[in-house]
Amino acid sequence: MDKIDIEMLRLLQEDSRMTVSQLSKQLALSRPSVTERMHRLQEKGIIEEFTARVSPAAIGRATIIFIQLSELKITPQEFEKRIKEEKDIIECHRVTGQTSYFIKAAVSKIEGLGMLVDRLIPFGNINTSIVLASPIPYRHLLPEQE
Template sequence: MDFTDGKILELLNENSKMSLNNISNIVNLSTPSVRDRINKMIDIGIIGNYTIDINYYALGYEIDVVIDIIIKNNLYSDFKTFIKKQKNVEFCYRISGESCFIFKAHFKNMQVVEQFIDELQTYGHTKTHFVFSKIV
């Protein structure tokens, strides 16, 4: 991977719908060359998929939380099954440190947050962090 590949990744990261023509103009390569570089990065696994940045607030999910959970009674697989089914969970990572997992979820109101936290207590002990603003 060279500087040009890095620039292409940067551009796609900012806007995954950017046209090959626009990318080629910015990196000073032909459109077929840009397409070949992108396809090569897909083939070797650098680019996994194209995605969108959803504005959950505009969809009525006004509360974002990041939750740490320490799993109890060895309920790891049960928790993984549960969390994968939650449509409001943006990401979930298995981590090292005091907690076992950390994830981000979106909610419409505090009542739904409370119900969700109550459900989580089946799997472990939680620590909830309310997101005030996004910096990066």
């Protein structure tokens, strides 16, 4: 990746709806060059997808929770298969250490947290933390430059 690719990533992360024409102007490249670079970044897996970020609070899911699951009672493969069906869970990461999984969930009310915990208890020990504030809710990523 060169400086132009990195700048393209920065621009697209700021506004993924930016058109090829807009990118072309910003990067001082032809539209075919921009399109070719974008396709190459997608083929390499650097750009995974183009998506819209939705505010959990704006759709009635203002309570964000981090859940630590430890002492798993079923195989990781079985747990991961079953956890994909949980619509309240927005992220799930298998990790090293005493905790097996870190899970991020968004629920509408504390009652929703209780119901989610009840559904997760059969899989292992649960430790929950409710998010009070998010000083860095999301950060754009760029490769480190040498």
